[in-house]
Amino acid sequence: MKILVTGSAGFIGYHLVNRLLAEGHEVTGLDSINDYYDVSLKYARLADAGISRDNIVYNTYVVSTKNIAYRFIQMNLEDEENISRLFKSEKFDRVCNLAAQAGVRYSLKNPRAYINSNIIGFLNILEGCRHSQVPHLVYASSSSVYGLNEKMPFSVKDNVDHPVSLYAASKKSNELMAHTYSSLFGLATTGLRFFTVYGPWGRPDMALFIFTKAILGGNPIEVYNNGKMERDFTYIDDIVEGVYRIILSLPKGNGNWSGLQPDPSCSRAPYRLYNIGNNNPVKLMDFIEAIEKATGRKAQKTMMPIQPGDVVKTWADVDALIQDFNYKPNTSVTEGIRKFVEWYRGYFSVK
Secondary structure, three states: OEEEEEOOOOHHHHHHHHHHHHOOOEEEEEEOOOOOOOHHHHHHHHHHOOOOHHHOOOOOOEEOOOOOOEEEEEOOOOOHHHHHHHHHHOOOOEEEEOOOOOOOOHHHHOHHHHHHHHHHHHHHHHHHHHHOOOOOEEEEEEHHHHOOOOOOOEOOOOOOOOOOOHHHHHHHHHHHHHHHHHHHHOOOEEEEEEOOEEOOOOOOOOHHHHHHHHHHOOOOEEEHHHHOOEEOOEEHHHHHHHHHHHHHOOOOOOOOOOOOOOOOOOOOOOEEEEEEOOOOOEEHHHHHHHHHHHHOOOOOEEEOOOOOOOOOEOOEOOHHHHHHHOOOOOOOHHHHHHHHHHHHHHHHOOO
16 A cells, blocks of 8 residues: 655654555655754664655655655645645555654643644644545544543543643544544544553653663663652554554444444544553553663662653553454563663664
């Protein structure tokens, strides 16, 4: 198939592009390459896929030197004119929208970046899919949408009306916007609520990257909420496997759906939501201990209060993923962290 992956210079996008190419698909990668974190890592991901930094010019295709089935184009999602032109010129069989302004804490400092990329940008993707009749749009949501919910594990059937960050609100907005397009225009959409993704080539603003860098450098780490936090850490390969299976399968409307008892995870329209998580929350202190084991170093811990916008615990109910795709993420945190530390040491030449 001919597949557009936005955010292809990002962490998940980089890995998904590799998987799609390995399966024989033709891929167009799109990314703004913004400076939310060090762009050298984004360019390194692209270079690993055969896209040279020196050849990248805004709104111009670059063909991979490693696989002619991969083309990359630098473009902002907010660029309505060029996004529209891209969809008109290419008849994509699938679109996977992973491009977004990420990060909970950054949304406290720069809220407009989330509106521009995650709301206006996502609208441009929806419009492109609608007018060029893309059969299936898969898009990244987030476990952050569960906000103040306390019932565990988090289920896609739960109400998510109380986000605690603008990032989370923007992701819930994506789900609502997608449902509107599924309902009005019959656009098949699937939203994926990712739970704390980690692994090789990961983002520098994520805890694993920050902790590993500090521990290997002999520097202290800041442990928020005095370590009393839990996350459903999900290894990147498990995420990509789930995304790949979902891309291939078109959602259908649920004929039994009722507005009297509305199920938020589906609809009469071709619309679905899934959690992708490990279904196994890990205590932050155990997570740090696993990094210590993988690095062979002890962490110097500075205990800190919880940060605004953070949630104490995440835990994914993945029953729908198992039922519909016979799949459940299963990489242990110990194994996943070992692979990340191995990559980190190689990439940064750190012993």
